[in-house]
Amino acid sequence: MKKQALSIVYMFLITLFFASLISAVKFLNEAKIETNQIVKLQRIILKVLDIPVQEAISNENLTRLFTAQIKDIQIGKKTLYIGYEEDRRTIRGYAVPVGGPGFWGPIEGMVGITPDAKKVLGLAFYKHNETPGLGGRITEDWFSDQFKGLPLYPIEGGQNIFFLTPEGTQKRANELDAITGATNTSSAVEVFLNQELDFFLREFWGSIEEKE
């Protein structure tokens, strides 16, 4: 009986020690982890609005640039971002968060839209679980650059805003390169991104103009 009691006490003490150690490490690094997330999002928003950012910019300067030129607004449950030019009065564009199911897990991204909501300014995916080197290539510049200047319109009768087709088979202006070897990720992106863009145009566009 004594042996069992001793084991329990020992286990308890050891657990307490390590739990405290873990909590301490977590506490000391919490702020940094949170900052990382925030800065990452800020960087993405600046990127899709085509606002130039130096590669080696420090976190503080990035945040300074961000707070100077970006304003966030809440429409229902969604947070949208308005990007201003350096004069802080002319609108450069809007950054809209988009997301949907990818092949392996949720994909989250940001779309930059021109002030008149007629074209795409830029696109970036910042969170996904796709295969590195295949589906994961949606984060690469060659893929997202294709969307720059893409005309936007509400979807009527199956007329998608864009299609992703195999490399080299594009016939029309709104057919873009899918990722070779990543058919599933490509089709998933095609489905949800069209939906999200259409949704934005129908549901949010009117509200933004009111909020100005």
Added chain:
Amino acid sequence: MRARKQNRTMEQIHPLTLLFAAIFTNNILLTNFLGLCPFLSMSKGKKTALGMGAAVVFVMASTTALNNLVHYKILIPLELEHFRYIVFIVVIAAFVQLVEMTVERFFPPLYYSLGVFLPLITVNCAIFGASLFMVIREYNFVQSLAYGAGSGIGWMLAILTISAIREKLQKSAKLPRGLEGPAITLIITGLLALAFLAFSGMIRVQ
């Protein structure tokens, strides 16, 4: 600090799609490399694989679903997410222990044929891995159950196939020096993984 709630978009994936994807296209052994260790050291045949596989399916489905509940209903509200690795392992170990005791008590013959595998399952990285993926991909309870079950079945399928091929190979071929055992098993697994890639056209996530 903001706790992470489940992403709304993930609910759009149907559990049955997840089940089939976990067996064929996202096979936890052939695409995520998990659960191979215990098998590489063993040289037993199909019967062993079948026994272990059945146990794994049951444990994986149950613990993935269970850990889903624990994570979203207990850890997150209490802001103890950072302890989830320890908690998951404890849940898995406790569950396996429970199953072992139940089987030993109520189904003795089953215990004598399967019982030896159960402790081994506790350290099977696939079981722990399934719970980890469940958190990363933000599945809900039903999805976790489907994903766990599918992963288990997929694991069993892979293990069965590999052991069958290996058995056949050992009977009919003389392997060059150094190739027998783990090396040839790895290469067989690679070929199987290659074959399973063909399934990726089967699942449409819509």
Added chain:
Amino acid sequence: MPNRPGKKDIFLTGLWKDNPVLRQILGICSTLAVTNLMVNTLVMNAGLIFTVCMSSLTVSLLKNYTPMRIRMMVQTLIIASYVIIVDILIRAYMPDISEALGPYVALIITNCIIMGRCESFARHNPPVASLLDGLGMSLGYSLVLITIAFIREPLGFGTLLGFRILPEGFVQWTIMIMAPGAFFTLGFLVWIFKYFQPRNEGKETK
């Protein structure tokens, strides 16, 4: 033990003769998963070296106080704690790599190498020896992973550590980025190793 190996021997055994990956066939899961990019491999190596050394050291320091019955639970707790710490640190200081590694950092907990060293060596040996043993084993593991990444990243992406090393015209071996390539590469390495280093009689670490 008739002949107590010296400190140098303890360290060197893990590097080659009893290499955890190529001889003991342990730690396979992470070996296959992260080696498609050298930078991920290096971070994983650092994480594992830290965890193995700290765990072996801690287990050895506590060996006279830990009751026999609960030693497995205590070892698991120690290993899991160090892994959680490593995970938090990587997420704070290298967020992109943390996302790329995904669940594989957490899977260090179920990496059989660590538990194996704690159970078979650190439990019976003094702290310094245990530390050296852990260091040798984890460095042996690291060398194998670096070798595999050295093959997979250039062939699969044409780069090494992000720097382009193969000419633009080189057609990438996409298979090397995916699962089958990993299995084949490791399988061949094990084959080559076993060809030159046949069965190690005497010292059987299980």
